[in-house]
Amino acid sequence: MIVMGVSGSGKSTVAEGIAKRTGWTFAEADEFHPKANIAKMEAGTPLTDEDRWPWLEALNEWMVERAADGESTVITCSALRRIYRDRLRQGLESLDFIHLHGPAEVIAERMKGRKGHFMPPALLQSQIDTLEALEPDESGVVLDLTHSPEQLVDEAVVWLEGADRGGAGEG
Numbered sequence: 001m002i003v004m005g006v007s008g009s010g011k012s013t014v015a016e017g018i019a020k021r022t023g024w025t026f027a028e029a030d031e032f033h034p035k036a037n038i039a040k041m042e043a044g045t046p047l048t049d050e051d052r053w054p055w056l057e058a059l060n061e062w063m064v065e066r067a068a069d070g071e072s073t074v075i076t077c078s079a080l081r082r083i084y085r086d087r088l089r090q091g092l093e094s095l096d097f098i099h100l101h102g103p104a105e106v107i108a109e110r111m112k113g114r115k116g117h118f119m120p121p122a123l124l125q126s127q128i129d130t131l132e133a134l135e136p137d138e139s140g141v142v143l144d145l146t147h148s149p150e151q152l153v154d155e156a157v158v159w160l161e162g163a164d165r166g167g168a169g170e171g
């Protein structure tokens with residue numbers, strides 16, 4: 001499964017919690033970016049679709065390899081656009097998305113408060129502009145990022161185990 005959302009939405013925090021709770025193998029999508037992508041974001045320039053393709057391919061490959069061994073995985077990935085999520089799903093039997101969604105002001109405050117991260121808060125608006133919501137045929141759920149990390153992990157795990165799992169909806 002993928003914990004998705006704009007920069008600073010809490011993906012790493014929640015995904016690590018889910019990994020701990022489920023025992024699934026965890027990966028941080030930022031670690032799959034080519035160095036040039038990190039340098040670009042650090043310099044305050046949003047990535048283009050072209051910049052993101054090799055990164056999405058690498059993430060997909062990582063998931064597909066583990067799925068072939070019967071291993072469940074949880075990763076963080078902004079997965080902002082539908083076409084990116086389509087690429088991420090390639091070759092996988094199923095892929096669930098937990099979308100952390102909430103007010104831009106809350107996210108901006110969190111980004112400003114975080115030290116030593118390459119992503120400048122100024123890039124938040126471009127992330128929000130690029131974001132395309134989960135569509136009804138995508139397996140996923142939208143969670144309110146203003147909830148506490150513990151609460152969000154609970155909500156995610158309940159949804160993952162739940163019978164209502166399927167099309168994207170409010171959780």
Ligand SMILES: Nc1ncnc2c1ncn2[C@@H]1O[C@H](COP(=O)(O)OP(=O)(O)OP(=O)(O)O)[C@@H](O)[C@H]1O
Nearest residue numbers: 007008009010011012013110114119145147148149
């Ligand atoms: N539910 C939450 N409530 C309060 N603070 C949170 C919550 N989730 C995350 N934070 C804090 O907000 C900041 C951003 O969280 P985090 O790094 O997990 O986001 P991210 O989506 O992984 O960011 P990026 O994609 O930019 O790496 C961190 O300082 C984190 O401690």
Ligand SMILES: O=C(O)[C@H](O)[C@@H](O)[C@H](O)[C@H](O)CO
Nearest residue numbers: 006007008030047052078119
């Ligand atoms: O698609 C993108 O623009 C990137 O993945 C960004 O979202 C960052 O890597 C991440 O969020 C770190 O702040």
